[in-house]
C-alpha cells in the first residue's frame with residue numbers, strides 16, 4: 001500500500017511505455033515487503049528531470065534510451081566503469097548527491113558466464129552503441145578478446161580505439177575466427193523480426209550466440225543459430241541480471257532474482 005513513507009524509484013527515458021523494468025522492480029519490492037514503488041517517467045527535458053530527482057527526493061532511477069550518455073555530466077559522481085563504458089543506466093540518490101553507474105555490463109557478463117567461459121575466447125560484437133560498449137567492457141573484464149563491427153564504420157573504429165579492441169567492417173566479418181557472437185544492434189526486433197544482423201551462412205562458425213534483442217525473446221538470429229547447433233542466450237537474461245544489480249544498488253540488499261524473472265515472463269505474456 002502506498003502511504004506517506006513510500007520510497008519512490010523510476011525509469012527515465014523517452015519513450016518508456018514499453019519498459020519491463022517497472023514490472024520487474026515492483027514485483028521485487030512486493031516479494032520482500034519493501035514500502036517502495038517504481039514508476040515510468042517519460043522525460044521531456046533531461047536536466048529538469050535530473051533536478052527533479054533531487055527536488056522530489058526520489059531514491060534512485062534507471063536510465064534508458066536516449067539518455068544513458070547525455071545524463072553523465074548532470075550527475076555528481078560517475079563510477080569508473082560507467083565512465084569507461086561512456087554510459088550510465090543507474091542513478092542512486094544519496095542524501096541529495098546523485099551517483100551514476102552502469103549495470104548493463106554486469107547483466108551481460110552474468111548472462112554470458114552462465115553459458116560459456118570467456119577467458120581467452122574470441123568474441124565478435126555487432127553494434128557499437130551504448131549496449132555494444134557495455135558488452136565489450138563485460139567481455140574484457142572476463143579476459144575475452146573482442147572484435148567489433150557496426151553499420152557505421154566510424155562508430156566501430158571509435159569504440160575500438162577507445163576500448164582497445166579491433167574494428168571490422170560488415171563486409172569483412174570472416175576476418176576473425178571468433179566462436180562467440182553477440183548482437184548488440186536492434187536488428188531482429190519486432191516489427192522487423194525476420195531481419196538478421198548477419199548472413200545465416202556465417203552462423204555456422206559460432207559455438208555461442210547471444211542476442212540483446214528480447215522482443216521477440218527467441219529472435220530469428222537465435223533460432224538460426226540453434227538450428228546450426230550453437231548454444232543461445234536470449235536478451236531477457238541480460239535484462240534480468242542488469243535489473244538485479246540495479247535493485248542491489250538501489251536498496252543495498254540482494255535482489256530476489258527468481259521473482260524478477262517471473263515478473264518479466266508474466267509482463268511479456270500480457271503484451
Ligand code: NAP
Nearest residue numbers: 127128129130131132150151184185186197212235238239
Ligand atoms: P544504438 O545506440 O542504436 O546502437 C546500435 C548500433 O548498431 C548503431 O550504431 C547501429 O547503426 C548499429 N547497427 C544497426 N544494424 C547493424 C548491423 N546489421 N550490423 C552492425 N551494426 C548495426 O542502440 P543500443 O542502445 O546500443 O541498443 C542496441 C540493442 O540492444 C537494442 O535493441 C536495445 O533494445 C538492446 N538492449 C538490450 C539490453 C538488454 O538488457 N537485453 C540492454 C541494452 C540494450 P545505425 O545507427 O547506423 O543503424
